Amino acid sequence: MNIVEVKNLTKEYPAFRLSEVSFSLKEGSITGFVGRNGAGKTTTIKAMLNLVHRDAGDIRYFGLPLAGHEKEIRQRIGYSTGSVSWYPRKRLQDIASVTGSFFPNWDDNAYRAYMKEFSLDEQKTPRELSEGMKVKFNLVLALSHRAEVLILDEPTSGLDPFSREELLEIFTMLRDGGTAVFFSTHIVSDLEKCADDILYISRGKIRAAKTKQDFCDAYSHAGESLEDTILRMEKEAVRA
Numbered sequence: 001m002n003i004v005e006v007k008n009l010t011k012e013y014p015a016f017r018l019s020e021v022s023f024s025l026k027e028g029s030i031t032g033f034v035g036r037n038g039a040g041k042t043t044t045i046k047a048m049l050n051l052v053h054r055d056a057g058d059i060r061y062f063g064l065p066l067a068g069h070e071k072e073i074r075q076r077i078g079y080s081t082g083s084v085s086w087y088p089r090k091r092l093q094d095i096a097s098v099t100g101s102f103f104p105n106w107d108d109n110a111y112r113a114y115m116k117e118f119s120l121d122e123q124k125t126p127r128e129l130s131e132g133m134k135v136k137f138n139l140v141l142a143l144s145h146r147a148e149v150l151i152l153d154e155p156t157s158g159l160d161p162f163s164r165e166e167l168l169e170i171f172t173m174l175r176d177g178g179t180a181v182f183f184s185t186h187i188v189s190d191l192e193k194c195a196d197d198i199l200y201i202s203r204g205k206i207r208a209a210k211t212k213q214d215f216c217d218a219y220s221h222a223g224e225s226l227e228d229t230i231l232r233m234e235k236e237a238v239r240a
Contacts, residue, residue: 001027003180004048004149009057011043018043018204021057025149025180030171032195032212033184036234040204041184042081045153049079061149075103078147080138080155086126092137093122096144103145111144117166131158139167143174150174152183156190168194188227200230202237 004025011018018040025031035041046052048059050070059066061073086095092115100106115122118136126134135158142150150171156164164187171181171194185191191198191212198215200208208215212226220229 003027003062004182005058005060006044006048007058009044009047009059010055011047011052012055016040016043016204018047021201021204021206023199023206023209025182026197027148027180028175028178029196030175030181030194031183031197031199032191033182033199033201034186034188034191034230035184035201036186039201041201042153044201045079045081045151045184048151049081051081075105075145076147077149077151078142078145079151080135080142081153088127089125091123091125092120095126095137096122096141099141100144106145108144110146111140114140114143117170118163132160132163135159136163143170147179149180150182152181154185155183156185156187164190165193188230192226200233202234207233207237 002024006024007022009018009021016038021040021044023031033041033044043052047054047057048066050066061069061077064073066073096111100108100111118133118140120133120137120140126137129137135155139152139155142152156167159167168190171183174181175194175196183190195212197211198208199206200215208219210218216226216229219233220226221232224232
């Protein structure tokens with residue numbers, strides 16, 4: 001079942017155009033959104049969350065159009081768009097308490113379990129956290145209200161290899177529980193470890209949207225790893 005549908009999403013800036021991006025996300029699946037920096041991943045995600053105004057296109061969650069149903073939809077999705085500005089001297093506990101007040105489905109037990117899993121001290125303040133720890137806390141907030149869809153922009157960026165591995169295992173656990181996980185990355189090994197589907201974007205256009213196996217069958221040459229394939233496709237797209 002498709003629980004997110006993006007059709008012909010277009011956004012134009014003076015020096016960049018996101019051109020008629022279309023894809024869907026299935027219930028209980030992990031979709032890796034891959035492309036080099038500047039390819040359009042963040043613009044796509046921000047448009048999906050109505051954080052930037054789209055010039056054209058239709059976005060639906062659970063069969064409902066985002067326009068007119070944004071408040072209802074936000075209660076059912078979790079998202080993290082990278083850097084977030086918190087009050088630097090507020091304790092993480094206080095930030096989580098305020099965040100949880102916006103979500104009727106906030107699960108305090110899940111919040112505490114993820115804080116423990118990520119080795120975060122809720123008595124600390126954002127100014128005391130490393131960049132990797134800030135990413136982890138942002139994820140805790142996104143994971144703690146039983147979201148049916150999780151949308152994450154470069155969630156593994158800044159994490160050490162062990163923490164990245166932990167996070168990918170959590171993605172798998174959420175997928176097995178029926179959650180759709182959509183995450184952007186330029187780290188192809190993350191896709192190899194956990195993605196069911198691959199969405200590849202280059203220069204503002206979707207170049208491929210397939211299951212991981214179908215992607216490899218369609219595009220990989222003999223002896224190529226997934227990373228080799230995507231690097232070659234990117235070079236070909238730049239030359240085109």
